[in-house]
Structure formats: C-alpha cells, structure tokens
Amino acid sequence: xxxxxxxxxxxxxxxxxxxxxxxxxxxxxxxxxxxxxxxxxxxxxxxxxxxxxxxxxxxxxxxxxxxxxxxxxxxxxxxxxxxxxxxxxxxxxxxxxxxxxxxxxxxxxxxxxxxxxxxxxxxxxxxxxxxxxxxxxxxxxxxxxxxxxxxxxxxxxxxxxxxxxxxxxxxxxxxxxxxxxxxxxxxxxxxxxxxxxxxxxxxxxxxxxxxxxxxxxxxxxxxxxxxxxxxxxxxxxxxxxxxxxxxxxxxxxxxxxxxxxxxxxxxxxxxxxxxxxxxxxxxxxxxxxxxxxxxxxxxxxxxxxxxxxxxxxxxxxxxxxxxxxxx
Amino acid sequence: xxxxxxxxxxxxxxxxxxxxxxxxxxxxxxxxxxxxxxxxxxxxxxxxxxxxxxxxxxxxxxxxxxxxxxxxxxxxxxxxxxxxxxxxxxxxxxxxxxxxxxxxxxxxxxxxxxxxxxxxxxxxxxxxxxxxxxxxxxxxxxxxxxxxxxxxxxxxxxxxxxxxxxxxxxxxxxxxxxxxxxxxxxxxxxxxxxxxxxxxxxxxxxxxxxxxxxxxxxxxxxxxxxxxxxxxxxxxxxxxxxxxxxxxxxxxxxxxxxxxxxxxxxxxxxxxxxxxxxxxxxxxxxxxxxxxxxxxxxxxxxxxxxxxxxxxxxxxxxxxxxxx
Numbered sequence: 001x002x003x004x005x006x007x008x009x010x011x012x013x014x015x016x017x018x019x020x021x022x023x024x025x026x027x028x029x030x031x032x033x034x035x036x037x038x039x040x041x042x043x044x045x046x047x048x049x050x051x052x053x054x055x056x057x058x059x060x061x062x063x064x065x066x067x068x069x070x071x072x073x074x075x076x077x078x079x080x081x082x083x084x085x086x087x088x089x090x091x092x093x094x095x096x097x098x099x100x101x102x103x104x105x106x107x108x109x110x111x112x113x114x115x116x117x118x119x120x121x122x123x124x125x126x127x128x129x130x131x132x133x134x135x136x137x138x139x140x141x142x143x144x145x146x147x148x149x150x151x152x153x154x155x156x157x158x159x160x161x162x163x164x165x166x167x168x169x170x171x172x173x174x175x176x177x178x179x180x181x182x183x184x185x186x187x188x189x190x191x192x193x194x195x196x197x198x199x200x201x202x203x204x205x206x207x208x209x210x211x212x213x214x215x216x217x218x219x220x221x222x223x224x225x226x227x228x229x230x231x232x233x234x235x236x237x238x239x240x241x242x243x244x245x246x247x248x249x250x251x252x253x254x255x256x257x258x259x260x261x262x263x264x265x266x267x268x269x270x271x272x273x274x275x276x277x278x279x280x281x282x283x284x285x286x287x288x289x290x291x292x293x294x295x296x297x298x299x300x301x302x303x304x305x306x307x308x309x310x311x312x313x314x315x316x317x318x319x320x321x322x323x324x325x326x327x
Numbered sequence: 328x329x330x331x332x333x334x335x336x337x338x339x340x341x342x343x344x345x346x347x348x349x350x351x352x353x354x355x356x357x358x359x360x361x362x363x364x365x366x367x368x369x370x371x372x373x374x375x376x377x378x379x380x381x382x383x384x385x386x387x388x389x390x391x392x393x394x395x396x397x398x399x400x401x402x403x404x405x406x407x408x409x410x411x412x413x414x415x416x417x418x419x420x421x422x423x424x425x426x427x428x429x430x431x432x433x434x435x436x437x438x439x440x441x442x443x444x445x446x447x448x449x450x451x452x453x454x455x456x457x458x459x460x461x462x463x464x465x466x467x468x469x470x471x472x473x474x475x476x477x478x479x480x481x482x483x484x485x486x487x488x489x490x491x492x493x494x495x496x497x498x499x500x501x502x503x504x505x506x507x508x509x510x511x512x513x514x515x516x517x518x519x520x521x522x523x524x525x526x527x528x529x530x531x532x533x534x535x536x537x538x539x540x541x542x543x544x545x546x547x548x549x550x551x552x553x554x555x556x557x558x559x560x561x562x563x564x565x566x567x568x569x570x571x572x573x574x575x576x577x578x579x580x581x582x583x584x585x586x587x588x589x590x591x592x593x594x595x596x597x598x599x600x601x602x603x604x605x606x607x608x609x610x611x612x613x614x615x616x617x618x619x620x621x622x623x624x625x626x627x628x629x630x631x632x633x634x635x636x637x638x639x640x641x642x643x644x645x646x647x648x649x650x651x
Contacts (some may be wrong), residue, residue, distance in 0.1 A: 016431040035452040055578045075401045089452070089628030116417055117386045150359075150385025178386055180363030186385045206436070242393025251363035254373045254382060313629045318621050321634065325623045 004216055006286055007053075011215050012275045012285075013293050013309025015049045017175025018071035020297035021080065024085070024305055025068065029246050035089040036100035038246045040193050041046025044118050045207065046271035047173040047236035050214035052076030054222050060109040060127040062120040064143040066240075068101055069113060072143060078108045084304050090311040091216050098321075111140075115167055118151025119255065125157050128166030128231075139167040146192040146235075158173070161200040165230035169221045170196065172233065173208060175240040182252040196233035208238030236284070240267040241282040241289045330480075330512035335453055336504050337367035339479035339511045343486035344406070345513060346367070348376055351404060352433070354490055357391050358408035366446070366505065379623070388414055392421035392443070393437075396495075399441040404587055405488060412445025412499055413456035426495040427470035438493035442486075448501040448539055449588055449620060449635035454627030457502075458528040460620075462596030463587075464564045465497050472520050474564035475499040476539035479509040482561055484518025492520060501538040521567030529558035532649055533576045535599060536586035537561060540636055543555060547641045565595050573599070574607045581612040582651075584644045586636050591619035611651035617645040 003011070016182040022041040029038040041048070048071030052061060052174050055076050063069025068087070083103060085094030094290075095104050100154070103113045112123060124142035131138035148154055149172070159167045174192050176183045184190070192204035206217045217234050225234045241262045243250035250257050316324075334342065348354045356372065366371035373381040382546050384391045388409060395405035409415045415422055421613040422443065429439050448458045465473045472494050476482035482500065518524075526541055534557060536544035541561045548557035558576050562568055572622040577583060583603065587596035596617035603615060618636040624630060 038454065064430070068339075085629075089630075092626070097628040098454070098626040098630055100452055102454065113410075116414060116452075118417070147386055150387040152387065152389055153417075178360070180360035180365055181383050181385075185383065197550070249363055253362040315629060315633075318634060321623045321626065321630070322621055 003212060003219070007215065008212060008279060008284055009054060011211055012054040012279055014053065014075050015046060015071070015211055015272055015275060015299045016293050017160070017300060018049055018067065018074050020301045021070045021074070023069045024084075024301040025070070026246065028088070028305070031301070034087050036087070036247045038069065038241050039066055039244065039245055041071060042241045043266055044173060044175055044238040044240060045169070046211040047208045047214050047238055048072045048143070049075045049211060050218040051141050051171050053215060054218050055141055056108060059139050059141065060123060060131065061141040062112060062143055063103065064145060065113055066145065068174065069103055072308070073103070073105070076108060076110070078105050078110065081304055081307055085308045085311055087287045088308045089142040089313055090308060091314040095313065096316075100317070116220065117148045118153040119290070121151065121153040121157035123257050124168050125160045125166065125248035128161055128168040129164065131167050132164070137226065139169065139239050140224060141169050141171055142167060143171045144172065145178070146172055146174035146183055147175065149195060150178060150186065151193055158196065158201060162201050163233040165228070167225040167228070168231045169225055170201070170231060172235045173238055174235050175238050177240045177244070177252065179244045180249060180251045185253055191235060193233050193235035201231050203235065206234060206236045208236030209269045209271045209274060210269050212278070233249050239269055240263045290313065332511060332513060333508045334479050334511040335367070336476065336479045336500065336507045336509070338638065339374070339483040340368040340486050341370065342511065343483045344372060345375070347487055347490045350378065350379060351514050353401060353402065353404045354406065354554070355380045355382065356406045356408060357382055357384060357395060359386050359391070360411065361408055379403040385430055387465045388417035388492065389421055390434065391428065392418040394588070395441045396421060396426050396439065399439050400437065404440045406442040406444060407491060409443065409445040410446040411457050412461050413443055413459050415443060415461070416456070421466045422497075426620065427468045429470070431470060439495050440493045441495050442489045443495065443497045444500070446500050446502040446505065449501050449625050450503055450539070450648070452627050452629070452631060454625055454631070458625040458627070458631065459590040460499070462499060462565050463589045466595060466598065467593070468567070470495065472496040472564065472565065473499065473566045475487070475501065475538045476563065477526070477538055477561050479507065479511045479559075481524070483511050485514050485563060488520050489519040490585045491517065496520065499538070500638045503539050518554060518563060518565045521569055523560050523562045523569035523572035525572070526561050527557070527559040529556040530579050531555040531557060531558060532582040532584065532645060533558045533580045534586060534641070534645065535562060535571070535573060537562050537565070538588065540586040540588055543636060543638050543641055546638045547645060550638075550642065551645065557645065567600070568599070570602055570606060573603070575609065577607050577610040580646045581610055583615045584641065584648050585599050585615065585617045586641055588636055589620060591617065591622050594619060613648050616648045618644045
C-alpha cells in the first residue's frame, strides 16, 4: 500500500482547493455575508483532505468542524456548492437554507455536524453498527479534534466500537487547543491517542502538516477497518494558527497566544507550500503546474461565490416550516 | 434603587460574580474556556480570583455539572457556565434529574445551592444548540428555579439572588442582549426570584414578555399608545412565577397577550394561560393570546428573523385581543 504519483498530485490539488475555499469563507464572513459564524481551517486542513480521499461514496463520514468540514467534503468528492449556499442562507443550500452551518449530504453518507462538541461519537457507533449489520463493506471516518475527547461521549464510543469491533476510524485532528484552552492545561497526556490504548484500540501519531503522511495513515487505517479488525485511532498533530471562531479571542487560558508563533506556523508549517515543494523537488510537478493548480482553485472559489450570490435567500413561510417538522 | 452609572448586561453579570465571590469564598465558577473570558461576563475573573475559583474544564458538560452538584452537596456554592445554554442539553441527566430532584427525593434535608448559566435566543441565524431557549423544558422539571433578565439592572440583581439561593437555579440570558446598556447601581442589591416587574403601566391590555421580547413588547406598547394603554410585565423568573403580579394587572386590563420566544407546545405561555384559567377566569374579557416560536425547531439562515416573535406579530396579537 503506497501513494501513487497520481494520488500525490490529486491530494495536493484537493488541499489547494480546500484552502482556497477556506479563504472564501473568511472573505464571506468578514464581509458579513455568512449567516452564523465560521471556524477558520488555516494551516490545519491536510488531515481533512486525507480523511476523505480514499473513502468510497458509500462510506460514512462525520467531518471535523474546522473549516466547517470543507476539506473533508471535497476529498470525499462531495459537491460543496450547496454547502456554501447553505452558509449564505439560500434555498439551494444543502439543508434548504435553514441550518446555518449544519451540514447534511445523506446521499454521500454525511449526516451531520453539530455545535455540541462530541455529538459525532455516539452517531459513529450507530454508523459502525449499521455498516457491520448491512455487510456492504462500508466503513466510518469519524473526524474530530482533540478537544472533543473532553466529552464523555467520546469515551463511550471508543468502548462500544472496540467491544463490538466496529469499522470506525477515530480520526483525530489534534491542534492542541480546545476553544480557548490549551490541551496541555486540560489533559494529563501529551498524546490524545494514548486514550485508545485503554480500549485496546491500536493508534498512530502522524505529522498533520505533512499531507502525504496523513494520506498514508488514512490508507492504513481504512485497510485495517475494512479487514474487520475493529476500530483504529489516528492522531494527526496539527496547528491552530488563529482564534477558535472568527472574531473571538485567541487565548490559551488567561494568556494571549503568541502572534509571532502564529505567523511562523502560517509561513513555515503551511501544508500546502510544504507539499508543493515536495512535489516540485520530486519532479512530479513543475512550478508552472503548481501555479496553474492554485489559479484553478481560486477560480473555483470565485465561481462558487458568484453562484451562491445569484441565488435567492431562503425565506419560507411559517406554514411551510410547520409542515416540515415530521417525515 | 436609582443609578446614573450604565453597564452592559454582560458587565452587570460580571459585577454580580465579583461581588458574590468577594462576599463568600465558597462561590466559584466552572466552565469550558472560562479562563479566557469567551463571553465578556467572565473577562478577567481568572486573573482576579485564580484557578481555584475560576475552573477551566474540557468540553465536558456532564462532568462540569456533576462537579458543581457534588461540590454544592459538600457545602460550596458553584456557578457552572455553559456559554450557550444549548450546550447544557449534553448534561440532561445532571440538570433535569440529578440536580433538580436531589433535594426532594432525599427527604428535603440538604440544600443544593448551585447556579447554571447559559445564553440562548433566536435571531442570530445560527440555529439549534446556539439558539434554542430551554426554559419551557426547565420549568417542566420540579426542583429547578429559572430566571432570565431583560435589563442590566435585573441581571445583576437576579444573579446575586441566584447565587444566594439554596436551590439549583438556571440563569438564562439572551445572546442578543449581551451588550445592552442600562443603569446598574454599584451597591449590593438583589432582585428576588419570583418577583415580576411592571416595565410599563397601562389599562387596556397586559403583555407578559421576557428577555429580548420585553423590548419588542415595549415597542409595540409605545407604537399603540395613541390608541391603547398597554401594560408590559416581565416575570423575570419563570419558576417561581409571580402570578399575583399578573392577576393584579388583569384586574385592570382584563386582556392578556403572552410573548414567549421558546417553543409553543407545553411551554411557559401555555402554563401561564392554564394558571390564568384556574385563578383568574373571572378577570378575563377576551381569549388570551400567545406569540411564541412556532412548533418547529429553531432554524438558522435568514429565516429566524421572522419566525421568532416580532413586533409585527405581537401587534397583530394585541389588536386581535383588543378587538375580541
């Protein structure tokens, strides 16, 4: 099992697109055009790109909320235009413009997101159970951050998935922060994947800034759960180089986080530029190819923006909403 | 009590925290990222009181609620702050079954002084856990006291009353009122739980409204003033509920509109209507009307601006009740 040259280039292209769309979200919220709020992805999107890349359409995924899961959805080859339309409150949004940031792509086996951190874990037990029961070879990519392991629901899910040998990947994009608190302040272990050991779940720690390392870890994890070996835990160590939610404070406890460090991370630990340099060095891409991929991603973002802006705002009547509560 | 000094509603809550923590060293705060002061009402408190009085927790609502409950049983006076009240749903067992029912179930022998705090409210386009108002569900469970201020003055006084109360109190505040300014006295005072406030006197019709909706009710009352004299009452606490204040008002006005931003079914408005039927039937000259969040989940997007009670919907209900 290894990454082909074609994989490398496509992974890179997906990361470039994800980061362009993250910047689009930032432009939109700063212009006051997003309904609700936004949690910037920044330099933390390589794990999300890897998470969905090798999944089949029928595999189940709960995206991590950073960048509102755009990297995850792109990599799972979901058409994200309706998701942007949702963020702009449009009728063509994936939830008809009534959910703000709550994602739903049932045909792509993406059923959720929640502002209640940890909501993914119990649902993933259900996804894993259904996958096992249906025996169609589906697996579950349960993405979260490290902060969500503060929720007891994470531990309940680890236990049940391990005990029932469910095909669930605990894909943890560990950025060392839980909202405005640092993980070393909140957790007694430096590696969140240490928690898996208590449940007999194998785990791996990956450099989350290394796109290709993340992708190899995803391949390995997918092979493990598809083979019926039960859950696996992947911890991608990544970085949050900005505040938790756009416009909020960027503190760790009572201490402001160092802007110089944030700048350094954005410039020197940027997974996109690291991956581009690797691909150019290996001769897989010329610099002109990299430039073309970047330009195409910007055009895609512009096109999505124009598409969404052309749509009418979702303003259904109260009567229509009342008739929409029950199936 | 009058004051020329103005604070935001957040600052008023913060001042109540500071005064109560200084007054009583058993009082402490616990919540997710509370040290960083996510919302302005906890800003700087960790520096002022230290980590043993301002406890930063993981994103662990059941554990932080249970921690508050256990500490209260052992004699401390915790304030557990969820940021958004919608996050407290994660601790449903601790809130509704454990904390609420502890005192009664165990022979009414031991108090449980704890305050639960969270913002809520429709109209910020974010839906679900960041918007849903839980007070209908909270008052359905005996053992909890539940309040929500509409002014900075009430916020400080209610919070101080909540912290001094020997029962679990859920203190709700409306996200859209966070930066509302108003006079707040510097001195110590409480707004007792269970005492409503007449925000505007009138003689033709009574509007009962809470939180953000008090402002909407007052707008409607002012707009209709050339035609009708409308009284606006803020219950300030849903449980205990100041029924006497409302009945006294109905002795004058004989007409009632209840504005309730929470869901319509089985909620606070329905409860007030039932109590008026039971205790004030003879006072009422027209069917009581309610303006609530309709019976569907709180949506996000551009929709919540008109699905929540608006001045237009309130005015329509008021005219309907006056013309009946």
